[in-house]
Amino acid sequence: MSNHVSVGQYLLQRLYEKQVHHIFGIPGDYVLGFYDLLEQSPIQHVGTCREDGAGFAADAYARVKGMGAVCVTYCVGGLNLTNPIAGAYAEKSPVIVISGAPGVKERERNPLLHHRVREFSTQQEIFSHITVAHTALEDPLTAYREIDRVFDAVERYKRPGYIEIPWDMVDRVTPHRRVPMDIAELTDMCALEECLEEAVSMLNEAEQPVILAGIELHRFGLQDALVQFAEEKNIPVAATILGKSVMSEAHPLYLGVYEGAMGRAEVQEYVEASDCVLILGAFMTDINLGVYTASLDPGSTIYVTSERLSVKHHSFHDVPFRSFMAALERASIRRRPHPDLPPRPEDSLEEQNPNAPITIKGMFHEVDRHLTEDTIVVSDVGDCLFGSLDLRIHRKTEYVCPAYYTSMGFAVPGSIGAQLAEPRQRPLVLVGDGAFQMTGLELSTVAKYELNPVVLVLNNRGYSTERQILDGPFNDVHGWEYSQVPALLGQGRGFVAKTAGELRESLASAFAYTDTFSIVDVHLDPYDRSPAMERLAKRLAARTNKEPPPIEAGEETRTVPA
């Protein structure tokens, strides 16, 4: 390994090796030297309007491409990243955060340098709570291995890592020979053998086995392995909300999204009637479990994730997710006849009166017509998420949404990362008006880099999920003329749709126009909602009651395996 690579150059080399070809962020004086190196490297810098926009973009980039990176200045930049990086942590998206910092030398007398909050270490301490590994490269002798350590942890756990680089360390070169780290993931072969044996016998004895597929299948590159296994054994697959699109929704073995009582009844019935549920890479979160309306008997489950492996009521240690999956593929599991699955919902919405107001259901139906293999759906939260669960993504459409952490404002900046990670895919962005007012002006970045998403603003003048829980004037947002965004940015096309007919025409024009972005202001009734949203809101509404908490003992026991 060359000894003549500076600390900054080494960091860029490591990123490029990991297919990180874009770094999102905003410069500042403490990080300008690194930006200068970045400009000379083969990696493209993508300048966003805000740091949190860069964070969401890097998160989406990581979800599509396997790793993402964001680069900002000290505190005034980095502290704007805490929310998107916390989201990436919660949903296991491997993002490398790079932050400039005051020079090591200039700290000697502990001066009050600008952007400093309390201690020089304050920003790193904050990121220690929301990253899986963190370092400040304050010594060139350890910097290279520290970079290796953070990269290793980020790859292993698929969570963000934090690398702080004081401006006077960027160009430092270590005089020593660099020894790369050699880190392997260990498998306890006896534990693997034992749990595999149990899993195989449960699967072989089961009358109606089913796979519940979660997002980690995507994070750990196991999507093809899932499909191959399901097809060989003819076991049907349901997805969690967060796992939506880990498998093509057009696949004959695909059941639908399972989310307890919140989802389609026939999917719930099929999954809950199963005598062997193989849960692969799913987080058992409240929203994934239909706010605890899911009812799975742990005695009938095999639960496999990167963090836990349980069969029925007991757990195994030191069996990595990938090792288990590899062993499962080779195991003697009997092939069954193709299962008899509940029918898919028909594409049954009757032709709407073009003069009728737009409903959420009608809107998703209309959107569905435009999805192709080259569409990536990037969804914000609220009814963009709940409504889109019924979106019949018949083709191999990608679907990206922060379905567990559920931070508003993900979708527009997320679409930038998604499209740069896979330029072949055109984003369809679903975003509420409240969320658009948070980060929607990142369409400026879309314009700057000549991307071409179609953006639907679900305009119902407020925070609709909250309206369903407890309404009040605090849920209202100021009305914007979203179709005027192109006039502000000097690019793009804007549409207003107040009727079903206008929506159809707007979408047709928006999808036909591929030069740059389109934005459609979709007027909705403030109290219209998807059935899933209605059921969710009823559960959450209990939170605002004067009574003690609504979740009864035993309710959770039925739902969280092991």
Added chain:
Amino acid sequence: MSNHVSVGQYLLQRLYEKQVHHIFGIPGDYVLGFYDLLEQSPIQHVGTCREDGAGFAADAYARVKGMGAVCVTYCVGGLNLTNPIAGAYAEKSPVIVISGAPGVKERERNPLLHHRVREFSTQQEIFSHITVAHTALEDPLTAYREIDRVFDAVERYKRPGYIEIPWDMVDRVTPHRRVPMDIAELTDMCALEECLEEAVSMLNEAEQPVILAGIELHRFGLQDALVQFAEEKNIPVAATILGKSVMSEAHPLYLGVYEGAMGRAEVQEYVEASDCVLILGAFMTDINLGVYTASLDPGSTIYVTSERLSVKHHSFHDVPFRSFMAALERASIRRRPHPDLPPRPEDSLEEQNPNAPITIKGMFHEVDRHLTEDTIVVSDVGDCLFGSLDLRIHRKTEYVCPAYYTSMGFAVPGSIGAQLAEPRQRPLVLVGDGAFQMTGLELSTVAKYELNPVVLVLNNRGYSTERQILDGPFNDVHGWEYSQVPALLGQGRGFVAKTAGELRESLASAFAYTDTFSIVDVHLDPYDRSPAMERLAKRLAARTNKEPPPIEAGEETRTVPA
């Protein structure tokens, strides 16, 4: 004290007592119960587009009114506040952060509830780094005193405090009699007497004493005390950058802003020639000290802040800022004849050719004509800050700017807090294009609450401070048509000014129009800058050199007292 007030009601009562009549924020399901209480209280909720906008607004509100508050939901809301609250911490602005949280009861089985990052305590741990006191109200028996404790610390140290309230605690009432906390600030009278004696003798023996006034005079309500003391003794006053406007700039004893070699030479010469500099409530930060070009001999200084009291090279403990100031007022300090001060810069800019391009100098000259006693200047960073230091605020104009922490994006949301805190004052907002793209769409909130700032966007297509340090394509921002913002928001008036004549006309129209906001798109040459910015940039540019750090030993010793 009533025993029948719930935890949530008590928190609102405490805020109202402290003159907090507005709370900024965005609701979310974990905090809706508290929002419901807020709606029933005499305090007005102000809904912003983004949480960081709410944070900046609360910070500015606190700077004008003495305390501010922001209320958000758990993690997805709270973590968007870290940057503005870090800024409030760094610049001593007393903001109470209120966050909802998952219910205490529902945490028992450690479930993955939505918005959770790692531990239930993760958000509180993050805020522990950027607040002076923090609490999670998880027990009704301690909740009331915990609220008292946080309020006390916030008032005492003028820094932000964090209060997390799980949704199931909002309506809880303690069955016990509540005992209010009784906390007094202690003064070591012997230490006070000793340091006062030394200070008095230094002042009385001095030939040319001068006061260097900092922002804490404002934070601790000592502005009138300063003016009275200066007038009684006829001692002239210079202000630090952060302290600009603690004293009327029209006062005959006011010298100007002192910032080492970065400011006006005659102010620097006068202050540095003094044989007794009484530094009151100033933070000795890099920018306050002209990036260490200030040259003050500690042997000639008396340095008094809420954190440190030093005379020459020794320090005193347990002498609060206010105690020292009260004692100083009563001390026997001789009255001198009115000092002979260097002349103020003349209002000397020759009449500009109306067809000439706009210069930064010319712009500030033009702005100056419109300032009245009822204007509050809210400035963002970069040349909004450096250029405005020469703004001849002849009348008693307030000036608010994050001059130490220097986070971009403060000004537009800050103007909301400033105007709601003092509705008599009309904000003049100075903001760069890069900063406007971060938070400028909070003009939506301005429109919603019918405020009427005049907003000048310094449009030079990039991050100008960085351009001066190290230029590259990463400093470019996408061009917006800022005058189109009113079309997007359905309110306000937009102007474009490309020449001196257009600027004059736009400003006249903008100031004449008082119904709602005006926005002026001021086209500037990307490489035009104020002289102060040029000097600053040269110092910071050394940071990107390949050489070891540029700050030489000894340079700091000359500048940081004690």
